Amino acid sequence: MGGLTIGHGAGGRLTEELISLILDRFRKTPLADREDCALLPGGLAVTIDGYTVSPLSFQGGDIGKLSVCGSANDLAVRGARPLFLALGVIAEEGFPLEDLLVYMESASLICDSMDIALVTGDSKVVPRGQADELFLTTCAIGKIEREPVLGVDNLKHGDSILVTCPPGMHGAAIAAARYGLKVHGLASDCAPLWPMVEKVLPLKGLRCMRDCTRGGLGTVLCEWAEASGLGIEIEEEKVPRDEPSLSVCELLGFDPLHMAGEGCAAVAVSAEDAEKAVAILRQHPSGEMASIIGKVTEKHPRLVGIHTISGGTRLVDKPVGELLPRIC
Amino acid sequence: MQDTPSNTPRERIAKLSRALDRIVDRRIKVMEVCGTHTVSIFRQGLRSLLPASLELVSGPGCPVCVTDQAEIDAAVSLARMEGITVATYGDMIKVPGSGTSLLEERSRGMDVRVVTSADQALSLARNCRDRTVVLIAVGFETTAPATASVILDARSEGLENFLVLDLHKSVPPALKTLASDPLVKLDAFLLPGHVSVITGLTPYRFLPEEHGIACAVAGFEAEEIMIGLLETARQVKTGRLAVASLYSRAVRPEGNPAARAVIEKVFTYADAPWRGLGIIPSSGYVIREEFAQFDALKRLDIPLSAVPPPEGCLCGEVLRGLIEPPSCPLFGCECTPNHPVGPCMVSTEGSCAAFLKFHQGGDNPWED
Structure with a gap:
């Protein structure tokens, strides 16, 4: 089947092919409706996204702000108020702690602005060269505030x-x-x-x-x-x-x-x-x-x-x- | 100028479209040479505004599309060599060679970097002295001066880990081949804007004078393209053929002598293979003996052996304007942008990719 190319992660037709192949392996879970987030029983919505942006800081934002906005936005467009966040941090050995805290600060600012609570997380440091500086993953959970459901x-x-x-x-x-x-x-x-x-x-x-x-x-x-x-x-x-x-x-x-x-x-x-x-x-x-x-x-x-x-x-x-x- | 309701781009273009309708009174075939024109025409939806009797065909003006299979194989084999970093422009990375593409080589761990200028490739070489950086230099008169100038820089800096796989080509000889091809039968060329900035108008004079083909150099905005087409139609109708420049904000009649001097200094002419057009005499810019130390073909002993194009692929016919992309049996089935067979499907400036992207393969679904 060949190796994955960058195109498989670019969000276009190739990504679609890749997602289909993955979903084929999960035939017993019908929840995935291919919208930006999944709806769960009890009026909840959940989404997860990985953030690998390079450079980590750019005009108008940084990886911290992006990691909260990105996942919270996936809930928002489905009419779900973002409430809880889980955060995964993967950092490369040697990455400056000071920089990490700057990005965490900008993530927390966005959380505060919407009353999103960080409820769980994970951090890993991998040997130098095995990740590029910093990758973040956020999972956001929200409550649906729109009936009938948008879609x-x-x-x-x-x-x-x-x-x-x-x-x-x-x-x-x-x-x-x-x-x-x-x-x-x-x-x-x-x-x-x-x-x-x-x-x-x-x-x-x-x-x-x-x-x-x-x-x-x-x-x-x-x-x-x-x-x-x-x-x-x-x-x-x-x-x-x-x-x-x-x-x-x-x-x-x-x-x-x-x-x-x-x-x-x-x-x-x-x-x-x-x-x-x-x-x-x-x-x-x-x-x-x-x-x-x-x-x-x-x-x-x-x-x-x-x-x-x-x-x-x-x-x-x-x-x-x-x-x-x-x-x- | 302010756009008043009666003077919007849309209205001005509608006016040009009506003028074309009036002037074109028989079937005429116009070739837009430049890939940037091809994309602009599709992106603006201009084909839906042209008279039915004006047939617009895309020519060999996308550097990726005319790169020969053997040249692509050479680039791929470079990527596999120990200690080599390949620096390439973005579109080249996906072009399938006989075996793999640069993109596949990169996903297997080979060091392939996308650059947007020759200068970036030179910087790579400066910054990693323990590797040899090879720039895959494709393109016409537009990119050749930049390649020439980094070769000059590399020499004056004494950089020994910078090489060029030189695949540069010259546009006027290709136009001569097309003009002389009895199957192609063109009435007019919409000449490339950027190439003409360098070449000026003189190298195209033989087209009206010896081949009776109307010529207009045009810019890339929708209005400029429409004005260029109107000019070619007018020349065809009146029989007063010339090389008209309608892109005077960028193209001077004498071109850019300084850029040509840099090209001349580093390159000389040789016969070169063009995909679909075969060997065209004196159409390749090859690195002069004096600069052989930067020539990847010579330094790394890469063979350029003739390879047949992929079976069934009609990119050659497409590049000569003999068929429209959907007439190729591979188009849209075996050959798609995800899994391209021929280069016209790879490059965003390729006419097959443009046809598929903007028209879904057949006629524009919005044309009535």
């Missing part, structure tokens, strides 16, 4: 598609750091989504939400189209723009729709509630640029199309393989 099964023809901020800002910030590009005003969007999305949960027309991490907004929309059997059309003109990250994408040949965000959610909502949702999202600093970017349609089932600024139309696909390893 892609709720998508309907005519629904509106929203995005809460310009896509791809985290990926662009990491790419710039990695390739030594200095871009004025460039920063990751790394931020907790719960305080913002909590406010849209009461909207009856809310269908589903996803945070646009690895694979970006494009991948989220493709997964929605495939899972629902519906088509999605978006207008490039309406997608919020962050010029610094667009310039990084242009320079490195990346499609911003494939770049990760870490505080950016795609939101599907009924057409009637769409304007209301935008107004609510815009009240929060992370959602200032929230906008309606497209709609769900019965035409072009399972496909995502974008009407470009030029007036042309093309397909949006998931990225294949490695865009940039270790962004989160």
